[in-house]
Amino acid sequence: xxxxELERPPLLEARDLSRLYGxxxxxxxxxxxxxxxxxxxxxxxxGSGKSTLLRVLSGLERPDTGQVVYHARHEPGLxxxxxxxxxxxxxxxxARRRALLRMEWGLVHQNxxxxxxxxxxxxxNIGERLMALGERHYGQLxxxxxxxxxxxxxxxxxxxxxxxxxxxxMQQRLQIARILVTRPNLVFMDEPxxxxxxxxxxxxxxxxxxxxxELGLSVVLVTHDLAVARLLAHRLMVxxxxxxxxxxxxxxxxxxxxxxxxxxxxxxxxxx
Amino acid sequence: xxxxxxxxxxxxGLGKTFVLHGQAGLSLDVMQGLSxxxxxxxxxxxxxxxGIGKSTLLKMLYGSYRITRGYVSLHFDDGDLDLAELPAxxxxxxxxxxxxxxxxxxxxxxxxxxxxxxxxxxxxRGTDPDEARSKAERLLExxxxxxxxxxxxxxxxxxxxxxxVNIARGVIGEHPLLLxxxxxxxxxxxxxxVVVELIQAAKCRGVAxxxxxxxxxxxxxxADRLLPLDDYMPRPGMDKGEIRxxxxxx
Numbered sequence: 001x002x003x004x005e006l007e008r009p010p011l012l013e014a015r016d017l018s019r020l021y022g023x024x025x026x027x028x029x030x031x032x033x034x035x036x037x038x039x040x041x042x043x044x045x046x047g048s049g050k051s052t053l054l055r056v057l058s059g060l061e062r063p064d065t066g067q068v069v070y071h072a073r074h075e076p077g078l079x080x081x082x083x084x085x086x087x088x089x090x091x092x093x094x095a096r097r098r099a100l101l102r103m104e105w106g107l108v109h110q111n112x113x114x115x116x117x118x119x120x121x122x123x124x125n126i127g128e129r130l131m132a133l134g135e136r137h138y139g140q141l142x143x144x145x146x147x148x149x150x151x152x153x154x155x156x157x158x159x160x161x162x163x164x165x166x167x168x169x170m171q172q173r174l175q176i177a178r179i180l181v182t183r184p185n186l187v188f189m190d191e192p193x194x195x196x197x198x199x200x201x202x203x204x205x206x207x208x209x210x211x212x213x214e215l216g217l218s219v220v221l222v223t224h225d226l227a228v229a230r231l232l233a234h235r236l237m238v239x240x241x242x243x244x245x246x247x248x249x250x251x252x253x254x255x256x257x258x259x260x261x262x263x264x265x266x267x268x269x270x271x272x
Numbered sequence: 273x274x275x276x277x278x279x280x281x282x283x284x285g286l287g288k289t290f291v292l293h294g295q296a297g298l299s300l301d302v303m304q305g306l307s308x309x310x311x312x313x314x315x316x317x318x319x320x321x322x323g324i325g326k327s328t329l330l331k332m333l334y335g336s337y338r339i340t341r342g343y344v345s346l347h348f349d350d351g352d353l354d355l356a357e358l359p360a361x362x363x364x365x366x367x368x369x370x371x372x373x374x375x376x377x378x379x380x381x382x383x384x385x386x387x388x389x390x391x392x393x394x395x396x397r398g399t400d401p402d403e404a405r406s407k408a409e410r411l412l413e414x415x416x417x418x419x420x421x422x423x424x425x426x427x428x429x430x431x432x433x434x435x436x437v438n439i440a441r442g443v444i445g446e447h448p449l450l451l452x453x454x455x456x457x458x459x460x461x462x463x464x465x466v467v468v469e470l471i472q473a474a475k476c477r478g479v480a481x482x483x484x485x486x487x488x489x490x491x492x493x494x495a496d497r498l499l500p501l502d503d504y505m506p507r508p509g510m511d512k513g514e515i516r517x518x519x520x521x522x
Binding site: 003004006007202209230247248255256 | 280291294331335336337338353360361362363365369370379381382383384392448
């Protein structure tokens with residue numbers, strides 16, 4: 001038997017990344033590599049800096065120090081600087097950074113209202129990123145809209161309805177369809193099941209697991225919910241007061257936590 | 273398998289210490305100096321009283337628990353792999369392709385039907401969904417899980433039914449190394465028999481297996497060798513549960 005190929009190419013790297021609003025507020029000295037096809041969960045309590053880190057990683061907020069390095073896909077499209085298709089996220093211009101987020105990345109907000117355009121139809125929401133990539137054919141945009149509504153378990157008949165008329169869980173699924181329709185290379189998720197009822201959460205989790213597997217998605221997932229992390233993430237980073245206190249395989253972190261804070265976090269979870 | 277077969281798994285001087293920070297840095301030594309080799313086509317069974325560290329060993333070999341001391345290596349034709357040194361992301365492929373694990377209890381994902389729970393290890397390798405489904409159905413049929421349950425999520429199943437789903441999920445991938453944590457604990461005689469057959473078939477395919485079986489009859493029939501864990505408890509004779517205080521706390 002041959003040794004299996006265990007290495008995966010890196011997709012995103014944080015190098016000594018800091019963004020502090022005050023002592024212990026924000027994120028500090030963050031180093032990690034996300035590999036292709038991995039779901040990396042960032043867990044910690046509110047105020048631990050995980051959302052700040054996500055904003056910095058996803059190009060929304062410039063770090064005080066350090067680099068975010070993206071290993072782009074080897075396809076024509078965006079202009080590259082530097083060698084071997086790596087992009088230093090905050091060394092490129094604002095316009096290119098925004099284009100990257102629109103064309104190759106996706107950000108799923110905790111509150112779907114932040115990620116959707118509520119006044120236009122569900123179909124238009126799904127079509128928007130495709131149009132940004134150059135798709136202009138009405139029939140194809142509509143077909144993609146219906147296809148993706150089906151994939152996220154929304155009734156395709158409601159393609160012309162405004163998201164405002166959808167429930168919170170439906171809006172969240174629509175937001176996910178809107179992001180994934182362009183097959184982004186990298187997806188950021190901020191508490192994607194956050195504001196949802198438990199029964200709705202279960203459905204969303206199951207759907208996300210399937211999409212991650214089928215599309216081979218690479219994801220950075222921020223959540224305070226360890227059960228969600230267990231179901232979705234391959235690896236975890238535990239944050240406290242802006243720093244990563246422990247990192248490892250998801251089951252390693254949850255079943256054999258090493259750091260005092262992780263032990264406290266894991267042992268504080270209620271299991272019904 | 274002939275005697276010339278190189279062991280697939282080598283464990284040397286393995287030890288495990290849990291440090292409980294919430295208990296003033298209480299340090300629990302649960303294993304010390306454990307060594308074993310396991311060859312393709314061989315099934316070894318861990319024995320010893322409850323709490324001796326049988327599941328802990330399997331979890332260390334699967335990467336769920338960190339290795340405190342010692343080394344674990346897997347032998348491949350083109351070189352060995354040291355598991356204690358493996359970066360976290362390397363485990364994803366190793367678990368997908370090489371090391372399989374049947375846990376004691378099924379961890380249910382809400383809403384996912386039993387048959388899809390079983391298919392998942394194949395889907396993760398990119399197997400065609402129809403092929404994966406028919407293989408999963410054949411296994412569930414063999415394990416006598418009533419067909420009306422296949423499309424239902426296993427969350428509400430009985431212990432024995434969940435365990436059969438778990439076994440099917442564990443064996444469907446035909447991993448070269450399979451870790452079995454009491455797969456027959458809540459099964460009736462007929463289904464234990466099926467599991468014994470599955471294990472014997474896996475042996476013939478050259479699968480190396482390390483397992484925990486409390487049922488003596490099953491143990492007799494599947495084990496090529498018994499591995500008593502009592503020898504690897506630290507400081508034999510120490511009372512109060514082998515507990516030392518403070519040593520590893522900071």
